[in-house]
Amino acid sequence: MTKIMNKFAAVALASSFMVGVAFAETTWDMPTPYGDKTFHTVNVHEFAADVKAATNGELVINVHSAGSLIKHAEIKKSIRRGVVPIGEFFLSRLANEDAVYGVDSVPFLATNYEDAEKLWAASKGKISEKLAAQGLMMLYAVPWPSQGVYAKKELNSVADMKGLKFRAYNAATERLAQLAGMEPTQIEATDISTAFSTGRVDAMITSPSTGANSKAWDFLSHFHHTQAWLPKNTVIVNKAAFDKLDDASQKAVLEMAAKAEKRGWDMSKAESAEKIAVMKDNGIIIVTPSDTLQGELKAIGKTMTAEWLENAGADGQAVLDAYNK
Numbered sequence: 001m002t003k004i005m006n007k008f009a010a011v012a013l014a015s016s017f018m019v020g021v022a023f024a025e026t027t028w029d030m031p032t033p034y035g036d037k038t039f040h041t042v043n044v045h046e047f048a049a050d051v052k053a054a055t056n057g058e059l060v061i062n063v064h065s066a067g068s069l070i071k072h073a074e075i076k077k078s079i080r081r082g083v084v085p086i087g088e089f090f091l092s093r094l095a096n097e098d099a100v101y102g103v104d105s106v107p108f109l110a111t112n113y114e115d116a117e118k119l120w121a122a123s124k125g126k127i128s129e130k131l132a133a134q135g136l137m138m139l140y141a142v143p144w145p146s147q148g149v150y151a152k153k154e155l156n157s158v159a160d161m162k163g164l165k166f167r168a169y170n171a172a173t174e175r176l177a178q179l180a181g182m183e184p185t186q187i188e189a190t191d192i193s194t195a196f197s198t199g200r201v202d203a204m205i206t207s208p209s210t211g212a213n214s215k216a217w218d219f220l221s222h223f224h225h226t227q228a229w230l231p232k233n234t235v236i237v238n239k240a241a242f243d244k245l246d247d248a249s250q251k252a253v254l255e256m257a258a259k260a261e262k263r264g265w266d267m268s269k270a271e272s273a274e275k276i277a278v279m280k281d282n283g284i285i286i287v288t289p290s291d292t293l294q295g296e297l298k299a300i301g302k303t304m305t306a307e308w309l310e311n312a313g314a315d316g317q318a319v320l321d322a323y324n325k
């Protein structure tokens with residue numbers, strides 16, 4: 001009899017202990033814009049697993065990918081309003097708010113990883129400051145591989161682009177389309193294949209990652225490896241939500257974010273060649289851009305750098321000066 005009682009007591013103790021643990025646990029819902037196969041999302045999942053392990057399960061981050069919980073355009077606002085504590089989005093989408101956020105999407109300003117790192121070092125402080133003024137804390141940022149032009153034919157000059165219906169993903173790609181005489185339409189990465197197959201667009205500029213993940217060979221034929229810029233995704237947290245965590249969890253989040261940033265840059269560097277090979281295997285023709293096309297795109301980049309500087313003002317000039325140092 002006493003043995004049975006003891007057993008009951010032990011079970012009761014164990015379950016009250018579990019309840020105790022459950023109460024201490026914090027759960028964060030984390031919206032992200034891109035699909036689970038995208039390396040950025042893979043990295044976010046690893047970040048969440050790292051945070052869970054480092055906090056012994058006290059902080060659990062539930063990742064909701066591909067805009068399933070909150071649409072891409074709403075993610076930043078939702079974090080700011082505290083609808084969700086944390087999330088990922090494409091940094092230069094904020095350029096409409098302040099041009100400084102868009103520095104990584106100025107064509108031909110930084111076209112390889114070394115320069116992208118320098119540009120990030122030069123712009124990170126200002127960008128973090130602007131986000132902090134809105135109660136937001138930047139945890140990390142990771143670039144996409146360099147951007148190339150996709151079309152249904154070989155493009156030898158900007159004149160060949162004239163009149164194309166161009167898929168844009170931010171203000172800069174829309175402007176680039178205008179300057180090249182194309183017709184831009186904003187389309188989320190998750191909607192690319194539908195947009196092409198229904199004829200809404202017939203060209204785009206994006207990374208080999210997004211081209212391969214959206215199975216570009218199903219709806220176009222040529223990838224022009226222009227290596228025009230390396231735009232970034234960023235993960236940010238609502239500062240008030242972060243402040244509610246205990247010291248140990250805060251430390252874990254920051255450490256795992258630093259680890260995710262490093263891991264993400266390494267993943268990105270491996271992506272370009274890997275995904276170009278996938279596209280080639282599936283029949284996409286990989287084009288080294290002609291001098292004419294590349295030169296004309298670079299001229300558009302010059303125009304856009306000047307426009308960006310005008311919009312970004314003194315903050316923009318400070319970022320460029322730091323970058324050029």
Ligand code: PCA
Nearest residue numbers: 144169189206207210231
């Ligand atoms: N892929 C994302 C952003 C940049 C990139 O390489 C997209 O096409 O939407």
